[in-house]
Amino acid sequence: MADKDLQVQEKQELQTKSESTRNVPMFVPAVDIYESQNELTLLADMPGVPIEGVDIDLREDQLTIRGKGAAEEQNGTILLREYAVGDYYRQFTVSNAIDREKIVASMKDGVLKVVLPKAEAAKPRKIEVKTS
Amino acid sequence: MAIIRYPRFSEFQSPFGEMERLRREMDRLFSDVMGRGPAAMTSGVFPALNVSEDADKIYIQAELPGFKPEDIDISVEKETLTLRGERKPEQVENVSYHRRERRTGKFQKALTLPYAVNADGVDAQFKNGVLKLVLPKAEHMKPKKIAIKSE
Numbered sequence: 621m622a623d624k625d626l627q628v629q630e631k632q633e634l635q636t637k638s639e640s641t642r643n644v645p646m647f648v649p650a651v652d653i654y655e656s657q658n659e660l661t662l663l664a665d666m667p668g669v670p671i672e673g674v675d676i677d678l679r680e681d682q683l684t685i686r687g688k689g690a691a692e693e694q695n696g697t698i699l700l701r702e703y704a705v706g707d708y709y710r711q712f713t714v715s716n717a718i719d720r721e722k723i724v725a726s727m728k729d730g731v732l733k734v735v736l737p738k739a740e741a742a743k744p745r746k747i748e749v750k751t752s
Numbered sequence: 753m754a755i756i757r758y759p760r761f762s763e764f765q766s767p768f769g770e771m772e773r774l775r776r777e778m779d780r781l782f783s784d785v786m787g788r789g790p791a792a793m794t795s796g797v798f799p800a801l802n803v804s805e806d807a808d809k810i811y812i813q814a815e816l817p818g819f820k821p822e823d824i825d826i827s828v829e830k831e832t833l834t835l836r837g838e839r840k841p842e843q844v845e846n847v848s849y850h851r852r853e854r855r856t857g858k859f860q861k862a863l864t865l866p867y868a869v870n871a872d873g874v875d876a877q878f879k880n881g882v883l884k885l886v887l888p889k890a891e892h893m894k895p896k897k898i899a900i901k902s903e
Contacts (some may be wrong), residue, residue, distance in 0.1 A: 625857055649775055654847040654852075730817030
């Protein structure tokens with residue numbers, strides 16, 4: 621996968637019935653989710669969103685990430701416009717096996733990283749089989 | 753390597769906001785009717801660029817989230833801007849991926865500019881994953897005002 625050249629990924633616009641109050645399109649950010657033994661890590665591409673524009677919400681079992689894009693600067697006349705600038709929104713269902721108190725989020729170069737540590741009970745445990 | 757010559761869309765000039773909203777509404781209409789939006793007006797080469805100009809500068813923006821400034825290579829020669837770079841994958845071991853949507857790899861894009869630019873005055877900034885370039889137009893390319901002398 622590392623040898624292939626990067627292809628343009630059309631930004632996916634969110635299809636919802638409710639409209640946001642801001643007059644910008646709402647996009648679904650590309651996300652990587654991987655699981656290690658102790659934690660679940662989520663990486664979301666949200667270019668143009670400053671740290672103060674990120675909103676992470678965890679209630680019940682829904683994890684919602686929202687990114688407010690910085691206002692687009694308009695310099696002179698447009699010659700070429702290959703992408704649109706807007707906000708980001710994505711929602712996930714997380715299992716109860718996450719230790720909510722210890723969730724850590726950081727933002728760098730337009731990539732949001734959320735680390736969700738697993739609760740003790742969910743970590744893989746070896747169960748010994750005793751002979752009876 | 754792809755050389756891009758972009759079409760001139762006169763309808764994208766002011767009033768810009770209205771036209772953009774109209775275009776978006778039309779896109780939505782198309783995707784509802786045909787199940788797929790009309791062909792995007794992009795070159796299809798990564799990264800997607802937004803180019804604009806005023807009297808003496810050309811402004812270019814590209815969304816490059818997760819890239820490091822040292823992995824991006826920008827070179828300007830007369831009327832061609834070449835962007836080259838690579839996004840390296842995360843270094844993680846012993847993990848299982850539930851979702852893998854973010855792409856990694858190399859890219860190379862050459863853009864032919866409508867004016868020659870002064871390569872020494874190019875300003876590049878990388879903030880929040882967005883690369884912003886300001887290219888000053890070469891002196892002889894700037895529009896010159898011609899005064900009318902009256903007899």
